Amino acid sequence: MGVRPQFAPDAAQLKDALRGLRYALKRGCDAVQGTPTKLPPPASKIALTALREMGLLARSVDQMVSSVVHTVFGEVTLGSHKLQDMMTPGGQSEEFSAVFYETMKIVLSELGASRALVSQSAGRKAFGQVTSRHAPEHFAAQLAFQLLREEPIRIDYLDAHSPVSKENVAQVAVFSVLLYLLSDRENGDYAKMIQAATNLTTALQDEISQAFRTQDRAKLSSLFARYAAHV
Structure with a gap:
């Protein structure tokens, strides 16, 4: 008689599912926010009550997701991870995926x-598909292209005062994350360093966008090599 296999959920996919649920609820609340004011009095009261209930549910799910993700799967310390250290033979795709998300x-x-x-x-999938394990900047360039192919971010709303356009935001965001992970940061305020990497990338967005548009991996690699030390 065979042994019954135990269900072992994939951690990254489970976290994505929980976060997706939270995202969908928040998005739904935002979508119907102005609806009650457009309805006649009897219906508007019912709609307001339903909207309040949705808000309470969204907050409960938000707290539940945060609790499960951080308690069950643990915290990620941004300062302790560098892209160079994750370029070991076989790769560390799980570690990268967690740091990628938080950054x-x-x-x-x-x-x-x-x-x-x-x-x-x-x-995680993008990281696992990178074949180059040589210079960190070459690895980062290949990973950047692979990340954009996998489309790891979905953006519904971009502030009107954003320094980037919605068309370029994914490219700028991916480059910013990898630039930060390449930087030398033994100690320091890691949130400020991520901010610095983002500001630097924003200033370089025309060059970066051109490199992505023309599939110029060498150009992207040179940008990583040149500016990682400036974060």
């Missing part, structure tokens, strides 16, 4: 993407 959240906030969904499993 990307801060980058998107800096860029004014107030409502966005980041896929940790897409980041």
Whole structure:
């Protein structure tokens, strides 16, 4: 008689599913926010009550997701991870995906993407498909192209005062994350360093966008090599 296999959920996919649920609820609440005021009095009261209930549910799910992700799967310390250290034979795709998610959240906030969904499993998949394990800047360039192919971020709303356009935000965000992960940061305020990497990338966005548009991996690699030390 065979042994019954135990269900072992994929951590990255489970976290993505939980975050996707939270994102969908928040998005739904935002979508119907102004609806009650457009309805006649009896219907508007019912709609307001339903909207309040949705808000309470969204907050409960938000707290539940945060609790599960951080308690069950643990915290990620941004300062302890560098891209160079993850370029070991066989790769460290799980570690990268967790750091990618946490760093990307801060980058998107800096860029004014107030409502966005980041896929940790897409980041892991992209990392696992990179074949170059030589110079860190070459690895980063190949990884950047692979990340954009996997589309790990979904942005519904970009602030009107964002320093980047919605067409370029994914490219700028991906480059910012990898530039930060390449930087030398033994000690320091890591959130400020992510902000610095994002600001630097924003200033270089025309060059970066051109490199992505023309599939110029050498150009992207040279940008990583030149500016990682300036973060």
